[in-house]
Amino acid sequence: MLIEISDHLRGYFYDVFVTRFDFWLVFGILAQLVFGSRFILQWIASERAGRSVMPLSFWFLSIAGGIMTLVYGFVRREPVIIIGQGLSTGIYLRNLALIFRERRRARAAAGDSG
Numbered sequence: 001m002l003i004e005i006s007d008h009l010r011g012y013f014y015d016v017f018v019t020r021f022d023f024w025l026v027f028g029i030l031a032q033l034v035f036g037s038r039f040i041l042q043w044i045a046s047e048r049a050g051r052s053v054m055p056l057s058f059w060f061l062s063i064a065g066g067i068m069t070l071v072y073g074f075v076r077r078e079p080v081i082i083i084g085q086g087l088s089t090g091i092y093l094r095n096l097a098l099i100f101r102e103r104r105r106a107r108a109a110a111g112d113s114g
Contacts, residue, residue, distance in 0.1 A: 028072040035065025056099065062092040 017025075038061035045055040066089035073081030 024072060024075050027068070028076070031065055031068030031072050034061060034068060038062050038065065056096075059092055059096050059099070063089060063096070066092055 038058045041061060042054060042058050045058075046052050066085050069081060070085040070089060072078075073085060
């Protein structure tokens with residue numbers, strides 16, 4: 001039974017990573033690496049600060065990886081990816097807009113008091 005399962009898994013992974021290997025598979029893997037790197041970046045920033053922080057670059061990596069994954073979803077015609085990354089990327093963009101608005105307000109307040 002284990003040998004049979006092993007053969008099925010081998011065939012599955014061969015089909016997914018060898019038979020279907022093309023530019024878009026490489027692009028999709030790269031998109032996931034960009035997207036996943038944001039967590040490593042956030043972890044390092046938090047360790048340095050000694051508390052949980054969300055660096056600005058986290059949002060830029062989220063947007064870059066999200067858009068890349070969204071493009072992959074469109075090319076592969078994957079509705080789950082299209083819906084998930086379409087909504088998520090909009091949220092990442094909104095977070096950046098809020099961050100920049102807050103920074104403008106802080107600069108304006110600092111200018112008024114100084």
